[in-house]
Amino acid sequence: MKNMSRRNFLRMAGLTGMGALGLAACNGSGxxxxxxxxxxxxxxxxxxxxxxxxxxxxxxxAAEALGDAEIVSVVDQxxxxxxxxxxxxxxxxxxxxxxxxxNSADSEMASAIxxxxxxxxxxxxxxxxxxxxxxxxxxxVAKNSEYFVGSxxxxxxxxxxxxxxxxxxxxxxxxxxxxKGSRNIKLEAWTVGDATFQLRWQGYKNGVEAWxxxxxxxxxxLSEPVYANTSSSxxxxxxxxxxxxxxxxxxxxxxxxxxxxxxxxxxxxxxMGLTGKxxxxxxxxxxxxxxxxxxxxxxxxxxxxxxxxxxAFLLVYNAVxxxxxVQAGNYGYEILFPYAFVSSVDEYKAYKQYFVDxxxxxxxxxxxxxxxxxxxxxxxxxxxSIADVMARHAS
Numbered sequence: 001m002k003n004m005s006r007r008n009f010l011r012m013a014g015l016t017g018m019g020a021l022g023l024a025a026c027n028g029s030g031x032x033x034x035x036x037x038x039x040x041x042x043x044x045x046x047x048x049x050x051x052x053x054x055x056x057x058x059x060x061x062a063a064e065a066l067g068d069a070e071i072v073s074v075v076d077q078x079x080x081x082x083x084x085x086x087x088x089x090x091x092x093x094x095x096x097x098x099x100x101x102x103n104s105a106d107s108e109m110a111s112a113i114x115x116x117x118x119x120x121x122x123x124x125x126x127x128x129x130x131x132x133x134x135x136x137x138x139x140x141v142a143k144n145s146e147y148f149v150g151s152x153x154x155x156x157x158x159x160x161x162x163x164x165x166x167x168x169x170x171x172x173x174x175x176x177x178x179x180k181g182s183r184n185i186k187l188e189a190w191t192v193g194d195a196t197f198q199l200r201w202q203g204y205k206n207g208v209e210a211w212x213x214x215x216x217x218x219x220x221x222l223s224e225p226v227y228a229n230t231s232s233s234x235x236x237x238x239x240x241x242x243x244x245x246x247x248x249x250x251x252x253x254x255x256x257x258x259x260x261x262x263x264x265x266x267x268x269x270x271x272m273g274l275t276g277k278x279x280x281x282x283x284x285x286x287x288x289x290x291x292x293x294x295x296x297x298x299x300x301x302x303x304x305x306x307x308x309x310x311x312a313f314l315l316v317y318n319a320v321x322x323x324x325x326v327q328a329g330n331y332g333y334e335i336l337f338p339y340a341f342v343s344s345v346d347e348y349k350a351y352k353q354y355f356v357d358x359x360x361x362x363x364x365x366x367x368x369x370x371x372x373x374x375x376x377x378x379x380x381x382x383x384x385s386i387a388d389v390m391a392r393h394a395s
Contacts, residue, residue: 228254
């Protein structure tokens with residue numbers, strides 16, 4: 001399986017058109033007790049790009065390992081709102097008992113949930129959640145549904161806190177010439193008001209506050225964000241601007257933006273002869289991350305993986321079987337996934353081996369996950385890390 005970049009993951013939003021793969025009638029008993037398998041459908045931006053194909057593959061592998069479930073319908077909706085809502089209608093019309101969806105906006109979920117309510121079909125999100133603050137009306141629709149099972153998404157605040165922790169560390173195992181512990185951090189963002197950035201920013205601020213409370217005589221500063229959108233050239237310009245205004249900076253966070261701002265920023269630091277002299281962290285995996293970690297072009301990166309859809313599938317699977325209770329009046333089950341963190345060449349090689357070249361769960365582990373109650377399932381998600389996978393596969 002080829003390596004992939006977080007930048008390429010985020011190009012999925014440009015995909016258009018809706019196609020159905022393996023669309024088949026999803027008829028059968030609710031719990032599979034008659035010998036027929038539980039029928040679950042998938043609504044995804046694309047089942048053929050790098051992240052999309054991994055997401056679908058691990059769901060199918062889990063269904064096969066469990067034995068009493070089947071992924072018979074996969075609909076590509078290109079993250080086009082009309083196609084997202086139409087995909088739910090298509091899957092319900094096919095008779096699916098459960099659906100997992102990666103929607104593109106909260107607004108789509110009101111229609112999606114209503115469709116599932118009308119058809120008695122369980123629904124869970126992956127890589128997404130519904131914001132109670134930003135979308136209170138949609139949140140109420142989800143809360144009042146007996147078929148909205150819940151959401152699986154990544155812990156953006158925890159991600160930000162961990163990156164600050166990594167930047168603060170006085171480490172000896174870094175390439176020669178790299179700052180041993182950062183205290184003057186600049187922040188490069190992508191779009192004003194983006195919900196994901198706001199959560200990451202909160203995490204950065206939490207991390208700085210925690211460090212300063214514990215180290216009052218060695219305080220850390222974090223700049224206000226400057227926005228690069230998704231442009232490599234803007235990333236380069238902002239990096240130059242930061243350094244021109246304050247050449248004592250010793251760290252740069254590129255919060256995201258699909259990877260291109262990161263490429264521009266580390267390229268500009270190289271042009272300025274500052275590679276390894278300023279710690280750079282980001283939440284976009286690079287294609288050449290191993291080389292960048294070795295040279296000091298990158299100090300650490302955090303990135304996602306493809307297990308969110310697996311756990312959304314397990315939520316729906318257990319709801320159909322009656323193992324997880326879904327009640328009106330509650331938002332549903334929520335799982336926050338930790339990011340994978342890579343801060344050395346060895347860590348990157350382990351990440352590639354256990355998250356890219358092969359999935360982090362084998363068939364026996366998938367079967368065990370399918371039998372867990374929700375609290376145990378949530379705990380399993382929370383501990384997923386490179387170290388966790390290495391320990392399981394070594395035993």
